[in-house]
Structure formats: structure tokens, C-alpha cells
Amino acid sequence: MNLSVEQKQPEPVVLVKPPSTPPFYLMRSLSDIRNDLAGYMLRMRETFGPLVRVHSVLRKIYLVNEPEYIQQVLVSQGDNFTKDVMMRLLRDHILGEGLLTNLDRDSHRRQRKLLAPAFRKKHIASYAEAMVDYSERMAAEWKPGETVDIAQEMMRLTLGIVSKTLFDADVDDDAADIGEALTQLLEYFPKLVSPLAPLRISLPTPGRKRLFDNLQRIDDTVLRIIQEHREDPDKHGSLLSLLLQVRHEDDGSGMSDKQIRDEAITLFLAGHETTANALAWTWYMLGKHPEEWDRMAREVDDVWEQDLTPYEKFQKLSYTRHIFAETLRLFPPAHTIGRKSLESFSLGSHEIPGGSMVLMSPFVVHRDPRYWDDPNTFRPSRWEDGSTDNLPKFAYFPFGGGARVCIGEHFAWMEGVLVLATLARQWRPALIPGQDVQHQALITLRPKDGVWVTLEPRNNTGKDS
Ligand code: HEM
Secondary structure, three states, X not given: OHHHHHHOOOOOOOOEOOOEOOOOHXXXXXXXXXXXXXXXHHHHHHHHOOEXXXXXXXXXXXXXXXXXXXXXXXXXXXXXXXEOHHHHHHHXXXXXXXXXXXXXXXXXXXXXXXXXXXXXXXXXXXXXXXXXXXXXXXXHHOOOOOEEEHHXXXXXXXXXXXXXXXXXXXXXXXXXXXXXXXXXXXXXXXXXXXXXXXXXXXXXXXXXXXXHHHHHHHHHHHHHHHHHHHHOOOOOOOHHHHHHHOOOOOOOOOOOHHHHHHHHHHHHHHHHHHHHHHHHHHHHHHHHOHXXXXXXXXXXXXXXXXXXXXXXXXXXXXXXXXXXXXXXXXXXXXXXXXXXXXOOEEEOXXXXXXXXXXXXXXXXXXXXXXXXXXXXXXXXXXXXXXXXXXXXXXXXXXXXXXXXXXXXXXXXXXXXHHHHHHHHHHEEEEEOOOOOOOEEEOOOEEEOXXXXXXXXXXXXXXXXX
């Protein structure tokens, strides 16, 4: 009967405000946030649950660490969000309108479409050789018994790889110069995690002067490299040469030098910092878990015995990939992803106003015991024993998601796996005993005082010498 049909109508959802911290919570936690945003996010999740409003007079801030809600923010309601204030500062003061910091939806889409072909698996495969080649060069430089900070070594290596693939430049003064200037810029950045950041950056302080001097160094170098590429048609194959050739579908226009500069610096920064940190954490985990090292070394020796191209090697190194995946779970370099809502929106039964800052943390969700058995344990075999098969979307999202998902994801997987394997074929980086490496959460999650190892040569028979 009609009546019974009416009775089955779902109840209208009553929207309620999400739980909130006590008043003035943000002011009290500012130094905590500046020192360790990832740790702060984890403590907030443990204290208040996966959705909480952080009370602040100046801003509406929500911490969202529920996979279903993250999916809504990044994907299904993605058009209602723009990037947060941090990205605005990065855009205005460092990166310009490159992909990462382009905040205009249409212009971002247009730009992403232009760059996408260069990052498809097929094109990225051609970089496998440079990845192996640069790792072999590092392996040839290392000395038996030498003690190194492998975090620094990974920074140097990924910088070399990105310079080669991006600029078709060998590691030379240019690359080192840009790398150093970018590192200094990132170190200045935590100072900007403050409601007074826009004011601070406009005052003529020594920090600001250094910032602008570094930017000038980067600009001069990148613009010169672009000019050299324009003048030398033989420079093929690099990402930069692709950027110079691409044309918009609609009007056939290419990119201006300013646009290419912005994209190049963005890729330079986004393409080496993150992967270097992920690799540093992986060596740390391998040092702490000798049984995982043994299994990876066996796989590497096995694969190297076969006559394969670098890309084919990458495809065969499945356990090495699990090791990298597990490190990205526990130590996701992009530990927190921020958005700002344009209009008010709802997450489940919770109503959240327009203009809110929404912070989502892979670092937190990747350690949520509801999704991960023994969440704090490094266990790469979880990626092959079926226990990760039925995870909800966004229980694991080291590369973000939706329209702004990392464009370099395939690049990063391939680089991570090939660097690990190529170095592990010849060397065992043995952790200096007693190290308890803490993290430092600047923009990326880094090992705080590096990861110190002694380099032990291997005899390449599957056993260590
Ligand atoms: C382990 C290594 C990496 C990690 C963990 C990582 C993580 C991420 C994440 C989480 C985002 C999304 C940020 C957001 O939504 O706000 C992102 C965006 C981006 N990444 Fe990566 N990334 C890595 C490596 C790379 C590499 C190798 C490249 C380039 C060669 C790259 C280039 C970019 C760019 C250009 C964006 C902006 C994409 C857009 O907004 O359209 N990343 N990355």
C-alpha cells in the first residue's frame, strides 16, 4: 500500500557540527605544529577521533582522517575545494603557477592535460636507464667501510636523476646549485606556518632577503637551461624538451618561458625531495629489519642474473616494490595534504562551512588500526598475503588522489625500486648501531638527523661478504 511505501522513505539526514577541541586550542599548539605537524596530526586523531574541528578564532580548521571522507574531499566533492594557504605561499613566493601550486581549476586542468603524456608509463619507462645508470655511478663512488648519511646521498642521487631526465643535464654545478637553493627555501618555510605568515614574508628581514637571493639563483639557472634547449634541437628526450614542444589542443599555443620555468622548478622540487626521503626511510627500515634485507637482496641478485633491460628489471622486482610500498605507508613523504572549501559541505552527517581549511594525513590514516594489522610494524609481506586487498579507497594514499593526484607517481615507483635494487646489488648500507631516527615534518617527512650507515661491499652471490 502507498502508506507502507511512504513509511519506508529514508529519514532526512540531520546535519550536525563535527566534534571540536576546547577553545583556543590552535594558539596553544602552534609550536607543536611547527615542530612536527605529522606527530601533531597523529596525537589529534588519538585524542579526538578521525574528524575534529580545531578551535581557532582566525580560521576554521578541520582534521579529516577517515578514508571515506577523504575520498569525498579529494574526489567526489573535489570541485568544492582549492589548495590551502601553504600552497598559496609556495605559489606566490617560490614555484609560480606550476602544476602543484596552480589554484585555478580550469587552468590547472589545461596544464595537466599538456603535461600528462610525459608522465605516462610508456614515456617514463625510457627513464629507467638513467635511474640505473646514476645509481651505478653512486655505487662506484662509494668506498668500503665508509660512513655516510644515506639520506644526504639519496638527495644527491635523486637530484642527479631528476636533472638528467628533466633538463638532460649531468649532475654539475647547475643541478647542485638549484638543489641547494631549493633546500634552503624549504627550510625557511616552517617559519611561515603562522597566521602572521603573509605579513612576515612581506617584511624586509634577512630571512626574506636570503629567500629572494635563492630564488634569483634558481631563476637565472633554469631560464638559461631553457634557452640552451631552445637553441639546441639535439637535446631530445628530456621532460624539458617535451615541455618546449607541447601545444594546447584548443588554440595550438605553446608554453611561455615563464610557464616552463614554473613547471620545471615544480618538477625539480616535487620530483627529488619526496623520493629521496622515501628512499632514506627505506634504508633505515632495511637496516632495522635484516630479514627483509636478506629477502630483497636475494630477489635483486636473482633479477640481475637475467638478461633484462632496466625497465624489465623494475617489473620483476616485486618484493623490492613491497618494501618501498611499506615504507611509504609508515613514512609517507607528503605526510599531510591540505585543502580549502569554497562552499559549505557535508561529510556523513557533519556539516562544515565554506572557507574551512581541511587537513588530511596519510601519516595518520596509514597507521589506523581499523585498517592495518599491527599498524606500527614494518611488514612488507602484508602487500602479498592478501591483507591489503580489501582496504577501503584512501586507507593508503601516499600520492594523494583525485584531479590533483601526484603526476610523478609512476616515476617515483620506478625510481624508488631501481635505486634500491641497483645499490643493493653491490652494497649493504649497515645501520650504525643504536640509531633511533626521529622524523622532522617540514613540508615533507624527513629523517631528522639523517640516517647514518657504514658501507659494506657485497660479493654478489646472494650472500653478504
Ligand atoms: C615518493 C615520491 C612522491 C610522493 C610521496 C609524492 C606525493 C605527492 C602528493 C601526495 C601529491 C598531491 C598533493 C596534493 O594533493 O595537494 C603530489 C603532487 C604532485 N607531485 Fe608528487 N610525489 C612523489 C614523487 C613525485 C615525482 C617523482 C614527481 C615528478 C617527477 C612529482 C610531481 C608532482 C607534481 C607535479 C604534483 C602536482 C600534481 C597536480 O596538482 O596536478 N612527484 N605528489
